[in-house]
Amino acid sequence: MSLLIRGGRVVDPSQGLDRHVDVWIVEGKVAALGADLEVPKSAPPPRVLDVSGCVVTPGLMDMHTHLREPGFEHKETIATGLAAAAAGGFTAVLAMANTLPVNDTPAVTELMMRRAAAAGGTRLYPVGAVSVGLAGTELAEIGGMQRAGIVALSDDGMPVMNARLMRRAMEYGHMLGLPVLSHCEDYGLSHGGVMHEGTVSAALGLPGIPAAAENVMVYRDIQLAAMTGAHVHIQHVSTAEAVDLVRRGKDQGVRVTAEACPHHFTLTDEAVRQYDTHTKVNPPLRSAADVEAVKAGLKDGTIDVIASDHAPHHVSEKEQDYTAAPSGMVGLETSLGLSLQLVHEGYLSLPQWIAKQTLNPAQLLGLPHGRLEIGGVADLTIFDPEREQVIEAGALHSRSSNSPFLGWTLRGTAMVTIVAGKVAFERL
Numbered sequence: 001m002s003l004l005i006r007g008g009r010v011v012d013p014s015q016g017l018d019r020h021v022d023v024w025i026v027e028g029k030v031a032a033l034g035a036d037l038e039v040p041k042s043a044p045p046p047r048v049l050d051v052s053g054c055v056v057t058p059g060l061m062d063m064h065t066h067l068r069e070p071g072f073e074h075k076e077t078i079a080t081g082l083a084a085a086a087a088g089g090f091t092a093v094l095a096m097a098n099t100l101p102v103n104d105t106p107a108v109t110e111l112m113m114r115r116a117a118a119a120g121g122t123r124l125y126p127v128g129a130v131s132v133g134l135a136g137t138e139l140a141e142i143g144g145m146q147r148a149g150i151v152a153l154s155d156d157g158m159p160v161m162n163a164r165l166m167r168r169a170m171e172y173g174h175m176l177g178l179p180v181l182s183h184c185e186d187y188g189l190s191h192g193g194v195m196h197e198g199t200v201s202a203a204l205g206l207p208g209i210p211a212a213a214e215n216v217m218v219y220r221d222i223q224l225a226a227m228t229g230a231h232v233h234i235q236h237v238s239t240a241e242a243v244d245l246v247r248r249g250k251d252q253g254v255r256v257t258a259e260a261c262p263h264h265f266t267l268t269d270e271a272v273r274q275y276d277t278h279t280k281v282n283p284p285l286r287s288a289a290d291v292e293a294v295k296a297g298l299k300d301g302t303i304d305v306i307a308s309d310h311a312p313h314h315v316s317e318k319e320q321d322y323t324a325a326p327s328g329m330v331g332l333e334t335s336l337g338l339s340l341q342l343v344h345e346g347y348l349s350l351p352q353w354i355a356k357q358t359l360n361p362a363q364l365l366g367l368p369h370g371r372l373e374i375g376g377v378a379d380l381t382i383f384d385p386e387r388e389q390v391i392e393a394g395a396l397h398s399r400s401s402n403s404p405f406l407g408w409t410l411r412g413t414a415m416v417t418i419v420a421g422k423v424a425f426e427r428l
């Protein structure tokens with residue numbers, strides 16, 4: 001199958017490319033890039049996609065998703081999660097380890113990879129647990145999982161409370177070339193809390209999670225990264241102080257990178273006022289000052305990556321009272337439209353926004369993605385930055401629809417997602 005993508009604005013920050021050129025894809029690879037491309041007469045006629053008005057980029061990557069299989073298939077399966085990813089414009093996702101069983105052995109890693117291969121489309125890269133059962137006491141089978149295919153380590157969903165264990169994880173990670181992705185939460189401070197601790201939690205009478213619960217762990221992990229030489233990546237940064245700690249860590253030469261999630265730079269704790277459990281997420285929606293600091297961190301490069309933290313939950317689980325409902329929201333199909341708002345508002349240039357979802361995650365994970373070059377694997381995302389999309393539960397590809405953005409109209413829509421030269425999703 002060959003594809004000719006005509007009329008798009010091709011933006012690839014890895015080579016400073018931002019031009020209206022056509023892209024010709026043959027047998028899964030980029031065969032040519034250029035203005036008004038003519039396919040040689042000797043070649044089979046390609047399928048032509050007219051994408052005028054759209055942006056064509058290296059495939060977007062989401063380095064923070066929960067696909068729930070094995071164990072929680074009522075929330076999501078690998079197949080439905082990857083379909084949601086493709087519909088959201090993602091050609092690759094990292095799947096966290098908080099499945100059941102936990103991805104703490106090569107057997108679970110292999111199962112995830114087999115299921116993803118069977119589903120086809122968007123690529124899945126498994127993340128291995130730091131600790132057995134995410135229990136925080138004993139290191140998981142890190143070497144075995146790496147041979148099976150994990151690309152990073154994380155107990156995400158749970159913090160690694162034991163600093164000694166985190167130190168060991170970083171030492172192994174460093175030796176094996178695996179970054180440690182850290183869910184920063186001091187459980188002693190956060191335990192029992194269900195939303196950001198502040199005036200809104202006080203008014204609502206809900207137990208709070210103070211910003212300090214995140215900050216102290218970000219500080220600890222930057223210290224451990226400095227000590228071990230390991231690469232630590234701070235997940236879902238939500239507080240002003242955490243942004244500042246990462247900034248200072250980078251200034252000091254520590255190998256620290258960070259991600260922010262669209263909900264954390266779009267909503268504040270004010271969104272919780274209606275007690276809508278779709279707003280319950282961990283770390284929680286923070287204050288307006290925190291939101292501004294996260295945006296500033298994205299703008300100045302302190303925050304390297306935009307990641308969704310796609311966390312599907314079944315409607316029966318979210319239809320409980322606020323304290324009982326699980327944390328998390330689906331994000332794969334809203335991430336593009338929500339985060340493009342940063343471009344519309346002038347916080348990021350389009351190439352900066354693209355880099356945070358292509359080159360930056362690929363580089364920090366050491367994955368062969370994030371570039372659109374002749375001879376390279378044809379993973380591409382085509383999106384219309386102006387096309388509006390109304391978020392409706394029934395239209396989502398995810399098995400779950402727990403989103404505080406239902407009913408919102410987002411400006412920017414994924415139009416075609418191409419993985420290894422094949423169309424994994426299209427809305428043309």
Ligand code: DOR
Nearest residue numbers: 066157281282311327328
């Ligand atoms: O809100 C969250 N949901 N935060 C996490 O860290 C885990 C996630 C989940 O797995 O549901």
